[in-house]
Amino acid sequence: MKIGFLASGRPWLAAVLAVGGLGLGSSAIAQEHTHDLTRLGTVEFKVECSATAQEDFNRAMALYHSFAWNEASASFADVAAADPACGMAHWGRAMVMLDNPFLWPGNLPPDKLDAVADALEEARSAGLTTEREQGYVEALQAFVRDRDSLDHRSRVQAFEEAMGKVAADNPDDMEASILHALVTSANFEPADKTYANQMRAAEILEPLFQSHPDHPGVAHYMIHTYDYPSLAEHGLEAARRYAGIAPDAPHALHMPSHIFTRVGNWEDSIASNIASAKADGGMTLNTHHGYDYMVYAHLQLAQDQAAQDAMQQARGATKVDHFATAFAYAAMPARLALERGEWAEAANLALEPPADAYPWQKYPHAEAINAFARGIGAALSGNAAAARDQQVRLEALREATGPAYWVEQVEIQGDIVGALSLCADGQVQDCIAALKQAAAREDATEKHVVTPGPILPARELLADVLLANDQPAEALTEYAVVLAKEPNRYRAVAGAMEAAKKAGDLDKARAHAAHLLKQAGKADSERASLQSAQRIGPRQ
Known part of the structure; x- marks a missing residue:
């Protein structure tokens, strides 16, 4: 189902321009805006339902892949109305109820898990005519079956393994592979610095990204999979493409900023979130989440007034x-x-x-x-x-x-x-x-x-304390560690500049000063560190 694709050499930027200028007032938008999601990318998810239900199902899954929960829920309801015997409509409702997998487990109270289980029972009652469809339902059932006795990690592991079996049993079903990659990526261990689950998900998604460049889920889940300091560079192509794949979906406009933030590309992060807030109209949590990213990015550019304005716009949006x-x-x-x-x-x-x-x-x-x-x-x-x-x-x-x-x-x-x-x-x-x-x-x-x-960052505060207590060389080392993980963090660059100066490394101090002055070239506020950078002067 081709729902629309915005072609451009820089599709994420084209999407920003398509939704309007860079200034917005969230309160006014929230009063006037209604979501009209038509350009969502290409999704073909085969179900054994009527032709009308099939079309609605493709749209519902396109919405799901861009985390447009309200609209996806309504679309799955349309599927059920078009074909009451289409059990997969209720599987879709259950998937939507689970919300963003990357917010698990804190976002899954017992009553929500109970509702998911009820929806899966409705799927069976309505009708599942193939082993493939039964596999999808049973995979999700593995996540909620023992919810009263098993912990979250055990159940999500069972879900991951069950989705892997659905994908293996149906090698021509791209959607099964995509959802397997999604659950695998979301089921990561925060302390695992080998990023084993993320790498497994990437192995699934990367070939699909080349063969299906306008599928919203592939680009979206690649961004999530690479949203870590040591992996972020691998997600840049998906970040630059996703907004153009689904330019009507607010979350698709926001998600590139996850990668832009990881690589310290602050202006692109701001542009992504302005576009997302405009498209969202201040109606969902996506707006508030995106404004936090925007505030953070403005502050890294010494745009303190712009950051303050962004916070006020968030407060004017619909409360969620x-x-x-x-x-x-x-x-x-x-x-x-x-x-x-x-x-x-x-x-x-x-x-x-x-x-x-x-x-x-x-x-x-x-x-x-x-x-x-x-x-x-x-x-x-x-x-x-x-x-x-x-x-x-x-x-x-x-x-x-x-x-x-x-x-x-x-x-x-x-x-x-x-x-x-x-x-x-x-x-x-x-x-x-x-x-x-x-x-x-x-x-x-x-x-x-x-x-x-x-x-x-704790390490940045450690560097600050070392610098304040006449240990500039040690401070410089700590700032470097911060910047390796958080590129272009303003405070770390400014701290490294002062530490290098106090340590007597004037070349390094001048290099950091030049970096800071370039990064804050559009600053809207006075900061003492910028004045210090100007005094240190350019590298000779």
């Missing part, structure tokens, strides 16, 4: 009760204070939106961002007691957090705040030792798909 939205709401003001080094501002950050307007108690790992920012701000303002108060708060939030990944992230945040409180107390060597431990622990994990990057 979702943990990704909660994360963005907490992260954006924290980033604005911390990336600019405004420690007093960070120490006094309110939890926004106000607690009475948003159910923060549902999302302790998102609220932890506020405690983390306040703790850093207090410690770096010299207030050890206030920092320790936030450390205690982080400990409580850790206890309230469910998924193991987020428990660890909140623990790391508490370790960082505790380490910096030692600095505020004058216990510098203990502070440095504790920061080294926190940095090593953070390095052993991966960032979650919900965030463009750490609120402040």
Whole structure:
């Protein structure tokens, strides 16, 4: 089913231009906008249903592959209405209920898993006429069957293996291979630095990307598969192509920014998310998630006013009760204070939106961002007691957090705040030792798909402390490690410039200064580091 393909030498940019200019007011868009998703790429998912149901099913799967959940759900309902005996319509509904696989397990409460199981039973009752269709249903059943007795990781492993069998039993069914790759990629182990699952998924997707260049799922899942520092370069082609494959899908316009962020291509990240917000109309969590990416990118360009404006636009969009939205709401003001080094501002950050307007108690790992920012701000303002108060708060939030990944992230945040409180107390060597431990622990994990990057990297804070305590050579080494993982991070480049200068390596200081001045060539704010870069001058 060819739903539309935007051809261009730079399709992601063409998609940006197609949805309008770079300025937008989210409140106005939310009032006037309705989604009209027609250009979605090419999807042909064979089902044993009527001709009308088949056409609707192809559209529903195209929507699924770009995570357009509301529209996909409606399209699968159209399939069921067109052919009540089409059991795969209910399998599709079940897939949509699971939402984004890269947000598992924190996004799958028991009632949602129960609803998925009910939809699969409806699929069987309506009719599954081939072993292939039965295989799809049984593969998803493997994920929810023992939901009361097996942990998430065991069940998603069963789902991955079952989808692999469907793909192996149906070698001509590209969709089975694509969904197997999706589940395999989503079922990664955050501590696995060999990226074994991601590599298995890439082996499936790469040939399909060449043979089916306008399939939305292939490009989309390649971006997710390569959304890691050491793999990101491999995802650039998919990032540049995906928005042109499905230019009407807001998520397709946003997803390229995941790769652009990983490689430090800030202007392209901003353009992707402006396009996505415009297409989305401030109606879904995609807008809020994308604005967090946009705020982060603007701050790396020293565009502090633009970052502030983006945050305000996000706040004007339709409120969505979702943990990704909660994360963005907490992260954006924290980033604005911390990336600019405004420690007093960070120490006094309110939890926004106000607690009475948003159910923060549902999302302790998102609220932890506020405690983390306040703790850093207090410690770096010299207030050890206030920092320790936030450390205690982080400990409580850790206890309230469910998924193991987020428990660890909140623990790391508490370790960082505790380490910096030692600095505020004058216990510098203990502070440095504790920061080294926190940095090593953070390095052993991966960032979650919900965030463009750490609120402040532990290793970057370690480098800051080393620099502030007359250890510039050691600081320079740590900044280099940060930049290898997070290319073009403004604070790390600026810190490396100062560390090189203090270490007496003027050539390296000038190189970093030139880098900083070029990166911030369109800055809209004054930063002391830019003034320092100008004083250091160009490399001779």
